[in-house]
Amino acid sequence: MSSQDTKKVLAKLEKDELRAKEQAKTTIQNLEGELSQINKKLEKLMDVYLNEVISTEEYTSRKQKILTRKLELQETIRDFEQKGLSWLEPAREFVLKLNYAGKVRKSENYQEMTTFLKNIGSNHILQNRQLIFSPKIPFNLAAER
Numbered sequence: 001m002s003s004q005d006t007k008k009v010l011a012k013l014e015k016d017e018l019r020a021k022e023q024a025k026t027t028i029q030n031l032e033g034e035l036s037q038i039n040k041k042l043e044k045l046m047d048v049y050l051n052e053v054i055s056t057e058e059y060t061s062r063k064q065k066i067l068t069r070k071l072e073l074q075e076t077i078r079d080f081e082q083k084g085l086s087w088l089e090p091a092r093e094f095v096l097k098l099n100y101a102g103k104v105r106k107s108e109n110y111q112e113m114t115t116f117l118k119n120i121g122s123n124h125i126l127q128n129r130q131l132i133f134s135p136k137i138p139f140n141l142a143a144e145r
Helices: 003-050 056-083 088-107 110-120 137-144
Strands: 121-127 130-135
16 A cells, blocks of 8 residues: 555544544433433432332332343443444554555565564465465455455
């Protein structure tokens, strides 16, 4: 991949990152709002139970449903905060390695080529003075071109 193409793709990834951060922020705010509503429901349920309006069984049943939803929301929020943009760094690394592959190919530095190919592939075989190897998953798409 040329340096110019690399810059374009990296710029696009930066825009995607900003957009993804905004979407994640909005989603988290919505989920936190729903979580707040659930906490209010739990308080109301407790008040109704303490005023002996509902039975213990009904209270337990409703509370269990509400707590299950609360845990689901908390888990979803945690996932968004921790893993929301996890795809961006591997994408950047892949683009930079493709750019580096073009530079290494043109340099004719065979030691550097060997090291690079070991990093991106496996099952290296030298056959009839040709290197044959299986590229790792993201690189197999580029190798097919």
